[in-house]
Amino acid sequence: xxxxxxxxxxxxxQRREFLKTSAGLAVGAxxxxxxxxxxxxxxxxxxxxxxxxxxxxxxxxxxxAHLQNGIIPHKDATNIEVVAIADPWRKARExxxxxxxxxxxxxxxxxxxxxxLLAMDGIDAVMIASPDHLHxxxxxxxxxxxxxxxxxxxxxxxxDKLLRAYDAAKAAQSSGSVIQVGTQLRSFPGIVGxxxxxxxxxxxxxxxxxxxxxxxxxxxxxxxxxxxxxxxxDWKEFLGDRPMRPFNSGQYGAWYGHYEFCQGAIPQWGAxxxxxxHFIMGSGFPTSxxxxxxxxxxxxxxxxTTPDCVQANWMYPEGFMLTSANNFGNSSGxxxxxxxxxxxxxxxxxxxxxxxxxxxxxxxxxxRGKVEVTPVPRPDHFRNWLDCMRSGETPHASIDDGFKHAxxxxxxxxxxxxxxxxxxxxxxxxxxxx
Numbered sequence: 544x545x546x547x548x549x550x551x552x553x554x555x556x557q558r559r560e561f562l563k564t565s566a567g568l569a570v571g572a573x574x575x576x577x578x579x580x581x582x583x584x585x586x587x588x589x590x591x592x593x594x595x596x597x598x599x600x601x602x603x604x605x606x607x608a609h610l611q612n613g614i615i616p617h618k619d620a621t622n623i624e625v626v627a628i629a630d631p632w633r634k635a636r637e638x639x640x641x642x643x644x645x646x647x648x649x650x651x652x653x654x655x656x657x658x659x660l661l662a663m664d665g666i667d668a669v670m671i672a673s674p675d676h677l678h679x680x681x682x683x684x685x686x687x688x689x690x691x692x693x694x695x696x697x698x699x700x701x702x703d704k705l706l707r708a709y710d711a712a713k714a715a716q717s718s719g720s721v722i723q724v725g726t727q728l729r730s731f732p733g734i735v736g737x738x739x740x741x742x743x744x745x746x747x748x749x750x751x752x753x754x755x756x757x758x759x760x761x762x763x764x765x766x767x768x769x770x771x772x773x774x775x776x777d778w779k780e781f782l783g784d785r786p787m788r789p790f791n792s793g794q795y796g797a798w799y800g801h802y803e804f805c806q807g808a809i810p811q812w813g814a815x816x817x818x819x820x821h822f823i824m825g826s827g828f829p830t831s832x833x834x835x836x837x838x839x840x841x842x843x844x845x846x847x848t849t850p851d852c853v854q855a856n857w858m859y860p861e862g863f864m865l866t867s868a869n870n871f872g873n874s875s876g877x878x879x880x881x882x883x884x885x886x887x888x889x890x891x892x893x894x895x896x897x898x899x900x901x902x903x904x905x906x907x908x909x910x911r912g913k914v915e916v917t918p919v920p921r922p923d924h925f926r927n928w929l930d931c932m933r934s935g936e937t938p939h940a941s942i943d944d945g946f947k948h949a950x951x952x953x954x955x956x957x958x959x960x961x962x963x964x965x966x967x968x969x970x971x972x973x974x975x976x977x
Contacts, residue, residue: 587719587935588667594932597627597690598670599657599681601635604695605672606642613925614670615646621929627663629654631777632795655777657681661688668721668932671695674798675805677783679704686711689718691932693925695725696818697810698949700956702974705949712942723928723938724945726818728893730927732918737888737896738823740916746898747884747905749824753866754816754879756808761841761851761871763800771796793845800847807849808869809834809959810952816867816879817857817948818940819890823881828947829857829865831966832954840872855955867955886910950974 588594596614598605605628614623625643628651630636640650654660661669661684668691671681679699685692692712699705712722728734740746773790781795782788785803798804805811820826836853854868870876879890884905888898896916900906922930924939931938954965954974963976 588933592622594621594623594667594691594929595626595665596623596668596670597629597651597660597663597666598625598639598672599629599660599685600672600674600677600695601628601630601632601639602672605630605670606635606639609670609672609693609925610639611642614929617926617929618646621926623929625651627652627654627660627666629657629660631655631780632771633775634771656780657684661685661690667691668693674781675810676700676785676803679708680783683708683711686715686720686722689715689720691720691928692722693725693928694722694945696814696945696948697806697952698724698945699953700806700810702950702953702957705946705953706972709942709946709949716942719935721928721931721935721938722942723924723931724818724940724942725924726815726940726945726948727924728815728819729822729939729944730921730924731893732921733892733894733896733916734819734822734890735919735921736916737890738825739919740888740896740898741823741881742825745909746881746886746888747903749863749881749883751864751866751882752820752824752880753868753882754813755868755870755876756812756816756879757870757874757877759871759874761800761847761849763797763805763847763849764841764845766797766799767793767845769796797845797847800845800849802848802850805849806956806959807836807853808871809836809853809855809867809955812869813855813867813955814948814952817865817951818944820865821944821947823888824859824861824863826859826861826863828967828969829859829951829954831964832857832951832958833964834955834958835962836959850959853959855958857951857954 598609624647628636628639636653640653643651652663669685671678671694673681675697678695682694716722771792776795778790794801832855834855836850838850839852841847841851851871857865859865881888883903885903886898886900886906887902888896890896897913898910899913900910927939950967954967957974957976958965961976966975966977
């Protein structure tokens with residue numbers, strides 16, 4: 544299925560070649576920064592040592608995004624090996640191992656449970672691509688096992704579990720673990736260039752940042768009809784801490800559409816936009832949030848409980864409001880924009896952002912027409928993680944960056960669930976409702 548993280552547009556051939564070349568040139572620069580902590584030096588991988596990687600979750604994200612399109616393109620240049628996988632579904636394990644055999648000439652050790660995988664000797668790093676409700680469980684366990692970690696967003700579906708996983712990750716980081724969160728837009732050269740545009744002040748002060756990411760149908764319908772058989776699944780392993788119930792093939796196959804496993808597009812897609820805004824604006828935690836939504840269009844026999852129309856609004860202490868909205872009842876109206884007093888920055892194309900003086904009440908003539916953002920060389924997200932394991936440096940999307948957007952996401956989740964405005968107290972690490 545198309546990834547919920549997929550970009551809606553692609554750059555020109557010339558720009559693709561530039562990004563490919565410049566990303567390669569940037570790798571050396573990314574690993575030469577000084578100032579490593581004593582803990583980081585403990586876990587730095589030797590220049591010639593093989594990095595042995597395990598993958599928890601062998602679905603579309605795990606096998607497709609993490610392995611096939613993520614680390615495998617770098618396997619020869621970075622001397623890596625996938626040695627273990629874990630997934631509750633036999634078919635997912637077998638399909639992934641078939642690809643691993645193509646890539647490495649032998650299968651990885653396959654496990655049903657993440658616990659057995661983490662108990663295996665000889666694993667340096669763990670990639671987490673499990674369903675949303677299991678991210679904190681797997682992150683906390685991998686951190687306590689002292690592994691380098693790549694973890695998908697959203698980091699958490701409940702705030703208390705986020706705190707436990709974050710604290711475990713910070714402790715592992717202090718001992719040298721390199722932890723990358725899967726908000727990969729920070730690694731896009733165009734996004735880095737957009738940050739430089741914002742820093743220049745040419746757009747003036749920003750009042751509103753807005754994302755509308757819509758579709759004709761919710762993405763969880765792409766997983767309907769996967770024909771998952773009870774005999775092939777460890778149902779209890781999938782449920783985790785969710786209440787036990789009879790096996791349900793539809794819930795397992797299309798878990799994105801069931802709220803107790805996935806809270807929808809704000810945590811999944813909105814997490815990318817939140818993190819990108821934090822990166823471009825250099826902002827801290829939001830102070831308040833209001834979120835509303837419901838299933839308005841797709842009411843049918845599948846009885847999905849994840850909202851198909853939802854909108855969240857956050858206020859930031861830096862003086863701007865951020866809106867993220869999704870409508871899966873109509874695909875028009877997609878946009879991502881930063882509205883300033885002197886102009887507007889558009890991220891409608893992730894790869895080629897642009898800006899203009901459009902709408903700026905204090906525009907001063909410094910912006911002429913529509914200007915494409917100059918991309919800044921940057922290694923891709925997976926290569927950055929692999930390189931940082933050898934350098935000991937902090938990767939592009941650190942656990943602190945992940946924690947910040949996870950807090951924002953959960954402020955929206957709590958508001959949606961309670962129908963009330965939420966606030967965040969950074970000192971007390973507490974979300975409250977008004």
